[in-house]
Structure formats: C-alpha cells, structure tokens
Amino acid sequence: MRVALDAMGGDHAPGPIVAGAIAAVQADANVRVVLVGDQAQIEPHLAAVDANARQRLDIFHCSQVVTMEDSPVMALRKKPDSSIVRSWQLLAEKKVEAIVSAGNTGAVVAGGMRLRRFLPHVDRPGIAAILPTLQGPCVMLDVGANVYPKPAHLFQYGVMGSTFAKHVFKKDNPRIGLMNIGSEEQKGHDLAKETHLLFNGSHLRDRFVGNVEGRDINRGAADVIVCDGFVGNVIIKVCEGVFEFMMKMVGQELGGTLKQEWPQAKQALGNIVDRYDYSSHGGAPLLGVDGICIICHGASGDVAIKNALLVAAKYASLQLNQLIVAELEADPILSVATSGV
C-alpha cells in the first residue's frame, strides 16, 4: 500500500511529519510512504532510521510549499511544484493509492477539485469528520469542502457516509441524520427541507432518521450526519473549543478540591484527553475522490500523522471507494438527484 505524504504540510513540518511516516512503516510492514517535499529538509530526519523501515520510505523531491496563509486556488496556480500539487499528481497517476496532508486544508481540497477525478455519481467531494458519541463513533460530512451544497450533494454525502459507517465502524444499518435546528420536517432553511424530501423519497428512506440537532450528535442519534461545509466546519471547531474549555475548568475545579487522589484524577483526565481530543485524531477523509485522501489538523504531531497513514492504508485495502460506487449505483434516485435538484 503506497501513500504519498505531504512532508511540508503542518505547523511544524517536516520534523513530526517525517517522524509519523517512520512510525507508520514500522507499525505496518505493508505500508510504503512517499515523502513529498524538499529533499534537503526531509533527509536529516531519516538519518537514524533502521534499514527495514528506510526501504519503505521514498522521497519525491519538489521545490515549493503552500503555506497556511496562501489563498488555496492562487497557491495551486502559482506553486505547481508544491508538495500538495505533487501529491495529488502521484495519486492521479496511480503511483500511490492514497495521500495524506496536514497542510493548508483549502489547498488540499482545491487540489482534489482541480483534478476532477471524482467517483462516478459524485458531484462534489466532502470532508468526513469522525465524532465520538455514547453509541460509538459517528461520521459527519461535509465539514469544510463544500460551502454551497445542493440537496443532491447532501444526499450523496449520506450514501458515502453510510458506506463508511458500515465498513469502517461495522454498523450494519447506519442511521442517517440531517443537521437542522429542530426535529420537525418543515424546520430550517430550503437546503434542509429539500434534502429531507430527497432522503424520504430514496432507497435510504428506512435508514433516514430525519433531523438531528446539535445536542443529538454526542448522544448518538445518528451514525451519519449530513450538513453543508460551513455548518460542519463550525461544528467540529466548536466541539474542539468546548472540549478544551471544559477540560480546563474541570482540571481547575478538581485541582482546587482534591488532595491525596489528585494525581490519579489528573491521570484520568489525561485519559479523556487522549481518547476525545478532537485535534489529535488521525485526520478526516475527503470522500468522493478517486483515491484515498486524508486531511490532518495543521497541529498534527507524529502520532496523528502515523494514525492518518495507517488509516489511509486501511481505507484503501477495504476498497472503500469501490463500495461507495456500488452503493451509489444501486440508487434509482441518483439519476434524478444528480441532474441538478
């Protein structure tokens, strides 16, 4: 399984990015990583690697870097030899099965859009975020790729998300929910109302649980949640912010209260952070493109990068995209939906 890794993307690249690649090939003997970036900056971080790992680490040299501040579309045009552009090209040329980047999210998405190699029946790719709930993980999309989706796009997200939940979470009949501001069918804006109709008229009718609200996510009201990219992006960042705030407040309150058992409490809180910290997870797949693409948080450290690489290899070996295409093809509503609802 070959994965291209944007070695220059991330707040502290390339150090922790390369370290994550080393950890990934050490953890899984089937994984090969192509480090895409400036050879001179990458090589020093490979100096101490054992020979077995080293032979599954390649470097694809390129001279440019898209920064976090770059405008995505401009960056792609002006930096054709950037690690993001080159990673997508390797995927398009089938030289790798997957790509992973912790760089400028907008540029990563724009790179995929520009190649236009989407899966059949997919009009727009969407970024899928995995969120913890009381009933196991749920997948929410889109969380930032598509700020102006049509109802048909949200419907396709529902199909892709439920295929994901079925094969990655192993949930046999994933429940699909529509993010909205009330439980009643007629609630929300036109996008929500029209998407509601689309699901209710589709073969996913039985799996569609209707509207879900913000407070229902963690309760586990649905296994798949669809929403526009603006709302989804706000949601994942609010989750991050409330989590961070609450852990700080709980830590302060307990630190000021407990005495002998404070060390144990601190350890317990550390476990919670390890388990739920939204920013340290392995990354979010961009579903709907032909190939696997995992987008990581800019602050990703070596562990997050390692996890993202292993997850990318796993999705590729699960043949997730083939399963998504099969599910989309089985849907009679799609010819209507994709004609521009």
Added chain:
Amino acid sequence: MRVALDAMGGDHAPGPIVAGAIAAVQADANVRVVLVGDQAQIEPHLAAVDANARQRLDIFHCSQVVTMEDSPVMALRKKPDSSIVRSWQLLAEKKVEAIVSAGNTGAVVAGGMRLRRFLPHVDRPGIAAILPTLQGPCVMLDVGANVYPKPAHLFQYGVMGSTFAKHVFKKDNPRIGLMNIGSEEQKGHDLAKETHLLFNGSHLRDRFVGNVEGRDINRGAADVIVCDGFVGNVIIKVCEGVFEFMMKMVGQELGGTLKQEWPQAKQALGNIVDRYDYSSHGGAPLLGVDGICIICHGASGDVAIKNALLVAAKYASLQLNQLIVAELEADPILSVATSGV
C-alpha cells in the same frame, strides 16, 4: 417592573413556571409578574404563597396553548387566545415592560415578528445567547430567529450585541467577531464576506476583530459574535451536547478511578454543571423588539424561570433598548446598510 410570564410554555408547565414566578417576586420586591395562561391550572400552584408575594402575582386568563409541536405561524393564526399571543399583546399595549416564555421558541419569535414593533433602525430581531469563555461571558447572536439574514442584519446584531456586552457585562470596548470557517478575510460564504466589509467600513471598525472560528468562542476571542440563525442555533446546541457528553465521560472515568475522594470530586463536577450547564441558564433575550423578551429553554425548571424573570427586569431597568437605539442612531453607515445591502 411588570413582566408577563407565559405560564403555559415549557415541558412541565405550569408547575415549575409558576414556582419560578413566586421565587422571582420573593427575590425582588420591585418585580410584578403577570401569569398568562389557564387560570384553573395556575391557581392551585399559588395556594401556599405568602400574601406579600401573592399581591405581586397577577393572572391573565387565556384559553389556548401553543404546543412544542405546533407550527409557529399556524399556531399564532389558529390560537389567538394562546398564552404566547396574549403575552405579546400585553407588551405591545405597554401593560408590561417585558415578557418571558419557555414555550415554542419559533412561535415566541414569530409572535414578536408579527407585531412588527421593532426598535428604530432594526430590520430583524435576533436571539442572543450568553456563552462562557476564559475571558468572561460573550454574547452570540442570532441563535435562531433569522435563518436568512442579510449582511446589514448581522451588522445590526453587532451593534446590539456590543451595547449588551457594554452594559450587561460591563465591558468598555467589546470586541466584535464574525463567525466564520477560517481567519482570513476572504474565507467563507458571501454573507460572511459582505458582513466583513460592512464592519470594516463602519464606526465599529476598531472593535471588529474579524473572523472567529468555532474553537475561538470559549477561548474568549470576542465579546460579541455575530452569525446567521441557523449556524448560531447549531452552535448553542452543540455546546450543550459536548458539555453533557464530556461531563458524563469525566464522571465515569473519575468514578472508576478515585476512592476516598470520589465524593469531593462528584461535588466539584456538580459545581461545574451548575456554572456552565447551557440548558439551565436564565434564557436568551430576543434583541431588537420594542420591549424586553426573554426566551427560555423548554426544559427550564423553577430556578431558570426565576433567573429569566429577574434578568428581564434588570434589562428593562437598565434601559437596554434605549441604549441600543442610541448606539444605532450614532452610526452613519446604517442609512446605507438598512437600505438593503
């Protein structure tokens, strides 16, 4: 200070609603509450009240109730003698200075919209939610009244929110942020981009801190956050959901770890819930209407209702609306903004 209280609104009305009214008049000798609702259902809950409190509790009998399931606009039309419609009428006739309801939020807002008694220079009222941050409270609006705002509406929310932050939070120069999905000016949808321009060209320029993201809210990046009602409503419910989830997870983890100090830890967690539980707060003001209107969570108990009544009285005595109008009038951009940007 006279406040009309929708005695029939709320998941367990009228019991805890009336109890909240009793507690409010006992707590503040300047507060009179008009209980709007079915006299026969209200009176039993007043039986044990002391004479001093009782003389500041009136009943305004009406025969109909808008349920949580009712469609807001239909309900107002079909139920002219409902507690929500009657409460608004009391406000419009200046028989009360404020109204409080834990009933169907959509119907409460629609009731205010239908009366069309907005403050001068306000095109659309907005619901303001108060959120905790590391730098004191912040106010976010709109959180559910206006799903399709124009940039001028968000600008007006910024003015109203900053007046609120100045006089209620006592923050001298409140910082105004625009909810968006990135920090750069050109990020987000057209509404965000146009609102950005409007603030930067206004007299609030120096107080405008630009885009804030979901994770910045609790960090205290702004004292006032403006957004459309769909996004705002999702945000407050996500906050509620993540809070609930985290407290459950922290409780489980600590309960399984601590021994002798578990009772103290439990107490400490209880303090956190008391302080931050988003669902038990005193309610959210609907800013921009001529009069004070506080919208409470459907699950509000007596304490939340009491707090909402006291808060309503406080805003009325602060002359919050007069201050908002003065601030709006001082703005030269408004004549442009309200002409339909």
